[in-house]
Structure formats: C-alpha cells, structure tokens
Amino acid sequence: MELYRVEHLTFAYPACGLSDMQRGDGGREITVLQDCSFQVEEGSFVMLCGGTGSGKTTLLNLLKKELQPVGRLTGIIRYRDRFLADYAYGETAAEVGFVMQNPDEQPVTDKVWHELAFGLENMGVPSEEIRRRVAEISAYFGIDDWYEKAVEELSGGQKQLLNLAAVMVMRPRVLLLDEPTAQLDPIAAQNFMNMIVRLNRELGMTILLAEHRLEETLAVSDRVLVLQGGKLLHDGTPQQIARAIGQKERIYMALPCSARLCRALLDGGEEKPVQKTDVCTVAEKKTDRDTIPLTITQGRQWLWARYGDIGRDDAEQGGYPDTSKTLSAEKEAHASGTGDRTQEHRRAKPILECKQVWFHYKKACDILCGVQFRMNEGEIVSLLGSNGSGKTTFLHVIAGILHASGGKVRVGAERVGYLPQNIETLFVADTVEEELRLVGAEPSERLASYRQVHPYDLSGGEKQILAWEKVLAGKPQLLLLDEPTKGLDAAARRDVGIRLRALADEGVSVLMVTHDIELAAAVSDRCGLLFRGELLALGRTREFFHGNRFYTTAAARISQNLFADVLTAEELTARCRMLDGKESDRGIPREAEDM
Amino acid sequence: MQENKRLLMRLHPITTFCYMMAVLGIAMFCVNPVMQGCSLICACIFLRMLSERIVWRRVPAFVLFFAVIAAINPLFYHNGATVLFYLNGNRITLEAVRYGICTACMFGGVFLWCRSLSQIFSSDRILCLLGAVSPKASLVCSMTLRFLPMYARQMEKTKEQQRLLGLYRENTLIDRIRGSMKVFAAVTTWALEHSMHTADSMQARGYGVCRRTQYRRWRFGRMDAALCSWLLLLFIAIVIEINRGSVSMRFYPVTDAIPLGAESLLVYLCYAAVCFTLPAALCVLRFRRMMRERE
Structure with missing residues (x-):
C-alpha cells in the first residue's frame, strides 16, 4: 500500500532578517524544496540523503502535519489516500512518529518512564493501558535497566534510543527520522541503526530516514532519495543510486568506500554530467556494468575477484600482519609525503609534554591513568577511543579547564585554541559580526553575507565555519579539537581535513580527539588509542592503523590480507589503478585472465 | 538499607504521604513529652532502617543542634514559678527548661523524619502526588x-x-x-x-490534541488500602482526643504532671502505633519475602 504520495512539492520559507545575498528571485522568500515527487510504500525503508542544507529536514517536517513549518507550499502531499492538509490537527500525531537529530532536544520530562508515557498521556490513553504499553516497549528496546533513571543521566546513545522508544510506544505506522545518528559516537550510532533495521524487518515499520553518512546505511535501505539544493536528484534502489551519483556531486563523497572504489575504477577519470535519474533510466544502464559493492564484505569480494591472485603475493611480500615488515613497507610509503614531515618533527622542539598525567574527579575513580605524551611543533596528532575513555578529559587537562591531579603538563605554546564538541558554547553575541569582533576579527568572505545574522540562525555548516573562525582568530600555536567532524556531512568533513593540513603547513600543531577514523587516517601524523584512561599504541598513523584489525579505515578493511599498506580510499584506488596498468603492460587482457 | 528502601518504594506515594502527614502533623502540634519522645525514638529507628550505616560523624552535630534548641527557650523566656538560677539578672526557670527540652525533642524528631522520608520521596513520587491535585502543574515541574x-x-x-x-x-x-x-x-x-x-x-507527540490522562505508575494495592485506612482511623481518633484535651499540658506558670489517665495512655498508644506503621509494614514485607525465599 502507498503511504505517502508527494507530487510537485515546492516549499519556500518567508525571508526575514536575512541579508539580500540569501534571498531568492522575489527577494521575499527562500525556496527550500523544488518540485519534489515521490512515493513511500508501506513497510519500505527509504533513505533520504543529501548534504547539509539540502532540504532534508524541511521535507521530513512537511510530511508530519504537526511539525509543518510556516511558508508557502505548492504541490500535493497525500497520506494514506487523503490530502495531508485535510487531516485534523493531531489526527496523525500518533501515526506518524518523528525522531529529531539532537538527542537532547526531544525529551520533555525528567524521568525515563515518564518520557515513555508522555505521548500516550497526550492521547488520553487510560493508565492501565499505558502501563502495559510502556512495559512492552521497554522490554522490546531493552531499557528496563535504566527505566527509573533521570533522562539527564543517560548517554547520548541511550537518549536517542529512548526518543525512538517514546515515539514507538504510540504505535506509529511510519517513522520519520531526521539524521538520528549524527550526534552519536559510532558504536551508539550502529546500535541505533540496528534498532531501526529491526523495526523495519520485524514489525514491517515504514521508515523514512534522513542521513548524510551512507557508509553503513546504504546497503540496508530499500530505496534511496537523493536531495540536493532542494531538488530531488535521484530516486532508486541503493544499487542504482550508487551507480547514478556523479563524481562531482556533493553526495558522492558520502558513498561507501567500496562503492567509490568500484566507481572510480569502472568510470575511470571520466566525469558524467549530473542528470536527474529515474528508476527506469538507471535500470537500462544496469546491463552493461557489474553490481556495485555497497558493504565492506561486498567490497572485499569484488576486490578479491579482481585482484585476488596478483594482490595476494603483494600482501605476503608486504607481510601484512607482521609488524616488523609493516614498518619497512611503511618506510617505503613514507619516502615521500607525510613521512618526511614526521622525520622533521623528530628534530623539532616539543610544543606539548605530558608526564604521567593522572586525573580524577572528587571521590570518583581515575579517568586518566598516567598518560605519557609528547607532541612536536607542526604535528597533527589524533587520539581515538570509545566513549568514556577520557579523551575529552585529556583535552580539558591540556587546555587548563581541569587541573591534573598528578603528573606534569607542559604546554610550549603561548596561544592555545580549543574547539569544543558543542560549538554553540562558543557563541555569546547577537550577530556573527559582533561575535568575531569580540576576538578581534572580521567575518571572512564565506560569512560575509551573514554579518547581521544571529549565530543560532546559521545552518549547521555555517555554524561550524563561524566556530573555526572564532577559535582561529586568536592565532593559536596549539589547536585542540574535540570531535571536529561531529554531525558534518562527507563534503564538510573533507573540508575539515583540508583545513587541518593547511594549518599544519603553517606550523600550527593540532591535537584532536575524534571518532572519525577516516579523518584521523587522512590527516594525522600520529595516532593513539585512549583506553580506560591510558594512552596506548601511540605511533605513526600507518603503524597505528596497521596494528588494528577492527579499529581501522574502511579502505584498510576492504583490502585486508590483499594489499599491505592501504589506508584511504584514494590510496586504494591508486593501488588498483597501478595494478590495472601493470597488467595492460604485460599485455594480459582482464577478461582472458578471468577465464 | 537499599533493600528496605526498595520495599518501601513499592508502596503508593499516597500511603507514604499519609504516613508523613500523620506522624509530623501530630508531632508538630502536640506538646507532650511522651509523644515527642515517641516520635524521636521512632524517627531514629526508621532512619536506621533506611540508611546503610550510622554516620557517627553526624551525631555530635545533631546533639549540638538538640542542645541549642533546648537552651534557647529558657534563655529567652523567663516565665515560670520555679527559679533555678539567675543568668545576667534573668531568671532561668525549671518550666522553661522543661518546655525547651520538649520543643527540642519535637525539632529533633521532625529533622530526623525529614531525613528518612526524603530518601523514599523521590521527585517522581512528589510529582505523582502533585499530579493528583493538578496534572498541568505536575507536568510543568517535571519539565x-x-x-x-x-x-x-x-x-x-x-x-x-x-x-x-x-x-x-x-x-x-x-x-x-x-x-x-x-x-x-x-x-x-x-x-x-x-x-x-x-x-x-x-x-x-500530540500534546494538546485531547484531554490528557495521567499515567499512574504505582498501583494502590491492598497493602496501601490497609495502611491508609489504619493511619486515617488512628489519626482521627488522636485528633479527637487532642481536641478534648486529654493529652494537653500547661507548662506555665507551673508545669502540669504528664497526663497518664486511661484516655491519655490510649492516645500515646495510638500515636506509637502511627509512628511504627511503616517500620512494622517493612518488617512484614521482609518477613513475607523471607518466607517466599524459604519455599
């Protein structure tokens, strides 16, 4: 059955308080969605992807009567064969469930059990029935253990699960989720996604999920809608989408590593013009190409089928699991590029030295246990680790927010910049201009059109830019970053990487703690793992990731046991291209070998 | 102890509330050394039942608090027939000392009661009670x-x-x-x-769509009904007797003898019964559990 039918949906917000630059043609409103048409079948898992500011949130809000924003709407939205506009207010409140992006914003009440009951109370369900349904949902979600707790005590992942449960308890027919995992750490995010998949598979729940990270989610969905700049660019199965997205499109970066690798090798360097894809047009093209791998496993199979025999000796020569040999492979790899810089740092003077740093809060157990750490000027160091491993605490101790309860921290830099996880804590002024003037800077070109805008009214990406400008205004010599890519889409994450490299070239030292393995692998000179307050396995990036089997980049996992020294998707692509080149030199055609 | 606390948490908030009102209400409005003493002793026992161990560090502070309150009355109030001694030219009378000790017992008791009751009155229980009066206010508090x-x-x-x-x-x-x-x-x-x-x-999530119901997390079980009616009965009996003056005492100018008539003894007994309701209920609950475990 068709649950939603959207035809030629166009939506525009009234513009007020924004500068002229931002306005559309009329100068009165900002068009967010343009001529979107799609259907959602009951029981399907539809993913809505697109970069920040592509109109995902607006589209989702429009699909829920109670959350429809104020603005000019043209086109048709039908829900279960009736116009959405014809439904009475609140009629679909229980039927259409909505989960917001920020896990902190959705809870209304102070206790977990009360939060679960809140929606049912609103619907006027009698107390005995509420008791039953709440019990049922807590059992299904496994939240009995923290049923009595205050919402404030929960971790981000638990909060988001609670938000989902609080919506599910109202027995919706469809779930709308607005980037629900963007603010979570990878394990919590995976946990949450598993729950969504489970709801879809076990209960036949219709899911409409807005997401900008496709690495783990693309393969589980039935259908993908790609939004860009308010236009629905593609609509098809994950396979079709993986094939159809052009390499120049913003969303291309978000595709899973396997898919990007496959695309890069199949398409070669050529660029296809960006075009609107429909299900039928993609289907025609399907015949002349292989299936594109979407998951790590598929990627591995694809890669083995292609390079299985050549690659293996390569891996054996490189001695992948053997660390001593990896070192030699690494030396080779570092003959040019980042390796040189690491050598330089050996001679450079230290900008940060931590000797046996211990930390604990009053009467609580130790959070940092004798961290030994030294960092040189112009180095980029990433610290990875799970939640509660003391990452943020370590940064706080270095920044001087907290005082080490034992050991010595010596900071060689006069000016230290600190970018917090929650960037809104940076903003205290009423406009962007004032905000930067506080630290003696002027808005750059990218923010020029937002001079008079309140920082909270900026979009996620623009907030990030403002935060960076405010922190960098002090010309820090040592920059401490706490999860710099949290909630950012793939393109913005790449921008962060580029920015960090540029800073390092200027001689700024960067110490960041992050869950973003891909970023750490791409930009850092050294990486370390914080585990229960101890700093383990601190070493050069390549060494570090080659020592890990689970905690490593997607490209490394795909090429495990095949290529020895591959870390990023780009390296993997280059490696494959090189092999392809070798073969053609030898004059063995690919097809012949396969036979 | 955690175990005891958990058992008491099973009771409906109304029951605990009734208990609190009965114990504190009578203790605060009836100046009678027997009843104050009863309240104080029971408060100590109840607190001991709920807390992990006796925090000896706190005991001197409590004794000091008790002594200060007991001393305040004779220092500032000089009525009474029996003069003990003169302090700075002011009379310190036996009656005032007696009254002071009585009030100190009252304050001490109330203090200890509040300590132990705050452990079983979590925020959600208070909100549940508030919700019975005004659901909206309860929601606002929760938010x-x-x-x-x-x-x-x-x-x-x-x-x-x-x-x-x-x-x-x-x-x-x-x-x-x-x-x-x-x-x-x-x-x-x-x-x-x-x-x-x-x-x-x-x-x-549909707020304001229709009339809200209130989710009542606690069931008002048989135990609750029994305890509440028991408390109510005793409370009414005691209030009637107090009104009739069977336990009232005059402290000035000469302190009456502690009333020890049949009726007064009955009131003391009733108040002791009120005070020991929850500790006794706790014993019953624990005993039942023990029996169940043994089976």
Whole structure:
C-alpha cells in the first residue's frame, strides 16, 4: 500500500532578517524544496540523503502535519489516500512518529518512564493501558535497566534510543527520522541503526530516514532519495543510486568506500554530467556494468575477484600482519609525503609534554591513568577511543579547564585554541559580526553575507565555519579539537581535513580527539588509542592503523590480507589503478585472465 | 538499607504521604513529652532502617543542634514559678527548661523524619502526588526538572569556553560581572532556542490534541488500602482526643504532671502505633519475602 504520495512539492520559507545575498528571485522568500515527487510504500525503508542544507529536514517536517513549518507550499502531499492538509490537527500525531537529530532536544520530562508515557498521556490513553504499553516497549528496546533513571543521566546513545522508544510506544505506522545518528559516537550510532533495521524487518515499520553518512546505511535501505539544493536528484534502489551519483556531486563523497572504489575504477577519470535519474533510466544502464559493492564484505569480494591472485603475493611480500615488515613497507610509503614531515618533527622542539598525567574527579575513580605524551611543533596528532575513555578529559587537562591531579603538563605554546564538541558554547553575541569582533576579527568572505545574522540562525555548516573562525582568530600555536567532524556531512568533513593540513603547513600543531577514523587516517601524523584512561599504541598513523584489525579505515578493511599498506580510499584506488596498468603492460587482457 | 528502601518504594506515594502527614502533623502540634519522645525514638529507628550505616560523624552535630534548641527557650523566656538560677539578672526557670527540652525533642524528631522520608520521596513520587491535585502543574515541574540540569551544564560549558578564548578572565569585579551577564544572556538565548524544539517535540507527540490522562505508575494495592485506612482511623481518633484535651499540658506558670489517665495512655498508644506503621509494614514485607525465599 502507498503511504505517502508527494507530487510537485515546492516549499519556500518567508525571508526575514536575512541579508539580500540569501534571498531568492522575489527577494521575499527562500525556496527550500523544488518540485519534489515521490512515493513511500508501506513497510519500505527509504533513505533520504543529501548534504547539509539540502532540504532534508524541511521535507521530513512537511510530511508530519504537526511539525509543518510556516511558508508557502505548492504541490500535493497525500497520506494514506487523503490530502495531508485535510487531516485534523493531531489526527496523525500518533501515526506518524518523528525522531529529531539532537538527542537532547526531544525529551520533555525528567524521568525515563515518564518520557515513555508522555505521548500516550497526550492521547488520553487510560493508565492501565499505558502501563502495559510502556512495559512492552521497554522490554522490546531493552531499557528496563535504566527505566527509573533521570533522562539527564543517560548517554547520548541511550537518549536517542529512548526518543525512538517514546515515539514507538504510540504505535506509529511510519517513522520519520531526521539524521538520528549524527550526534552519536559510532558504536551508539550502529546500535541505533540496528534498532531501526529491526523495526523495519520485524514489525514491517515504514521508515523514512534522513542521513548524510551512507557508509553503513546504504546497503540496508530499500530505496534511496537523493536531495540536493532542494531538488530531488535521484530516486532508486541503493544499487542504482550508487551507480547514478556523479563524481562531482556533493553526495558522492558520502558513498561507501567500496562503492567509490568500484566507481572510480569502472568510470575511470571520466566525469558524467549530473542528470536527474529515474528508476527506469538507471535500470537500462544496469546491463552493461557489474553490481556495485555497497558493504565492506561486498567490497572485499569484488576486490578479491579482481585482484585476488596478483594482490595476494603483494600482501605476503608486504607481510601484512607482521609488524616488523609493516614498518619497512611503511618506510617505503613514507619516502615521500607525510613521512618526511614526521622525520622533521623528530628534530623539532616539543610544543606539548605530558608526564604521567593522572586525573580524577572528587571521590570518583581515575579517568586518566598516567598518560605519557609528547607532541612536536607542526604535528597533527589524533587520539581515538570509545566513549568514556577520557579523551575529552585529556583535552580539558591540556587546555587548563581541569587541573591534573598528578603528573606534569607542559604546554610550549603561548596561544592555545580549543574547539569544543558543542560549538554553540562558543557563541555569546547577537550577530556573527559582533561575535568575531569580540576576538578581534572580521567575518571572512564565506560569512560575509551573514554579518547581521544571529549565530543560532546559521545552518549547521555555517555554524561550524563561524566556530573555526572564532577559535582561529586568536592565532593559536596549539589547536585542540574535540570531535571536529561531529554531525558534518562527507563534503564538510573533507573540508575539515583540508583545513587541518593547511594549518599544519603553517606550523600550527593540532591535537584532536575524534571518532572519525577516516579523518584521523587522512590527516594525522600520529595516532593513539585512549583506553580506560591510558594512552596506548601511540605511533605513526600507518603503524597505528596497521596494528588494528577492527579499529581501522574502511579502505584498510576492504583490502585486508590483499594489499599491505592501504589506508584511504584514494590510496586504494591508486593501488588498483597501478595494478590495472601493470597488467595492460604485460599485455594480459582482464577478461582472458578471468577465464 | 537499599533493600528496605526498595520495599518501601513499592508502596503508593499516597500511603507514604499519609504516613508523613500523620506522624509530623501530630508531632508538630502536640506538646507532650511522651509523644515527642515517641516520635524521636521512632524517627531514629526508621532512619536506621533506611540508611546503610550510622554516620557517627553526624551525631555530635545533631546533639549540638538538640542542645541549642533546648537552651534557647529558657534563655529567652523567663516565665515560670520555679527559679533555678539567675543568668545576667534573668531568671532561668525549671518550666522553661522543661518546655525547651520538649520543643527540642519535637525539632529533633521532625529533622530526623525529614531525613528518612526524603530518601523514599523521590521527585517522581512528589510529582505523582502533585499530579493528583493538578496534572498541568505536575507536568510543568517535571519539565523544569528536566531542563534545569541541562541549563546549568550549558552555562558551565559556555563559561569555560569563553575563558579559554581569553575573554572575561580579567580579575576586576566589574569585568567579571559583565562577562557573567554576557554568558547568562547567551545561555538564555540557547534555552529559548531549546524550548522551541521541546515545543515541537510535544506537538509532534500530540500534546494538546485531547484531554490528557495521567499515567499512574504505582498501583494502590491492598497493602496501601490497609495502611491508609489504619493511619486515617488512628489519626482521627488522636485528633479527637487532642481536641478534648486529654493529652494537653500547661507548662506555665507551673508545669502540669504528664497526663497518664486511661484516655491519655490510649492516645500515646495510638500515636506509637502511627509512628511504627511503616517500620512494622517493612518488617512484614521482609518477613513475607523471607518466607517466599524459604519455599
């Protein structure tokens, strides 16, 4: 059955308080969605992807009567064969469930059990029935253990699960989720996604999920809608989408590593013009190409089928699991590029030295246990680790927010910049201009059109830019970053990487703690793992990731046991291209070998 | 002990509330040494049943508190027929001392009762009681309890952040006040922004669509009914007797003898029964559990 039918949906917000630059043609409103048409079948898992500011949130809000924003709407939205506009207010409140992006914003009440009951109370369900349904949902979600707790005590992942449960308890027919995992750490995010998949598979729940990270989610969905700049660019199965997205499109970066690798090798360097894809047009093209791998496993199979025999000796020569040999492979790899810089740092003077740093809060157990750490000027160091491993605490101790309860921290830099996880804590002024003037800077070109805008009214990406400008205004010599890519889409994450490299070239030292393995692998000179307050396995990036089997980049996992020294998707692509080149030199055609 | 606390938490908030009102209400309005003593002793026992161990460090402070309250009355109130001695030309009378000790017993008892009852009265139980009177007020309180810690955390983080940026770290008082004002304004903006999202979340979940029901987490079971009617019965009996004056005492100018007639003895007995209701209920619950385990 068709649950939603959207035809030629166009939506525009009234513009007020924004500068002229931002306005559309009329100068009165900002068009967010343009001529979107799609259907959602009951029981399907539809993913809505697109970069920040592509109109995902607006589209989702429009699909829920109670959350429809104020603005000019043209086109048709039908829900279960009736116009959405014809439904009475609140009629679909229980039927259409909505989960917001920020896990902190959705809870209304102070206790977990009360939060679960809140929606049912609103619907006027009698107390005995509420008791039953709440019990049922807590059992299904496994939240009995923290049923009595205050919402404030929960971790981000638990909060988001609670938000989902609080919506599910109202027995919706469809779930709308607005980037629900963007603010979570990878394990919590995976946990949450598993729950969504489970709801879809076990209960036949219709899911409409807005997401900008496709690495783990693309393969589980039935259908993908790609939004860009308010236009629905593609609509098809994950396979079709993986094939159809052009390499120049913003969303291309978000595709899973396997898919990007496959695309890069199949398409070669050529660029296809960006075009609107429909299900039928993609289907025609399907015949002349292989299936594109979407998951790590598929990627591995694809890669083995292609390079299985050549690659293996390569891996054996490189001695992948053997660390001593990896070192030699690494030396080779570092003959040019980042390796040189690491050598330089050996001679450079230290900008940060931590000797046996211990930390604990009053009467609580130790959070940092004798961290030994030294960092040189112009180095980029990433610290990875799970939640509660003391990452943020370590940064706080270095920044001087907290005082080490034992050991010595010596900071060689006069000016230290600190970018917090929650960037809104940076903003205290009423406009962007004032905000930067506080630290003696002027808005750059990218923010020029937002001079008079309140920082909270900026979009996620623009907030990030403002935060960076405010922190960098002090010309820090040592920059401490706490999860710099949290909630950012793939393109913005790449921008962060580029920015960090540029800073390092200027001689700024960067110490960041992050869950973003891909970023750490791409930009850092050294990486370390914080585990229960101890700093383990601190070493050069390549060494570090080659020592890990689970905690490593997607490209490394795909090429495990095949290529020895591959870390990023780009390296993997280059490696494959090189092999392809070798073969053609030898004059063995690919097809012949396969036979 | 945790175990005891958990058992008591199973009771309906109304039962605990009735208990509290009966014990404290009578203790606070009836100045009678027997009843005050009873209240004090029972409060000690109850507190001991609920807490892990006796915190001996706190005992001297409590004794001091008791002594100060007992001393205040004779120091400031000089009526009474029997003069013990003169202090700075003021009479210190036996009656005033007696009355002081009586009030000290009352304050001490109430203090200890509050300590132990606060352990079983969690915020959600208070909200449940409030909800019975006004569901809206209960919801608003619950939302406030959710919001305040979050606000405090955001405030703390923003302050740290601004200090790190090198702003507002001057030591002059005016600068510090100005900095705090700025942070306060910023966090308030954040709070308003946040409340918009909360409003969205409420609407999305159907707030205001129809008349709300209230989810009652606790069942009013047989045990609750029995305890409540028992407490109510005793309470009414005691109040009637107090009104008839069977336990009232005059302290000035000459202290009456402690009333020990049949009726008065009955009232003492009733009050002791009220005080020991929950400790006894606890014993019964534990005993039942023990029996079940043995089976």
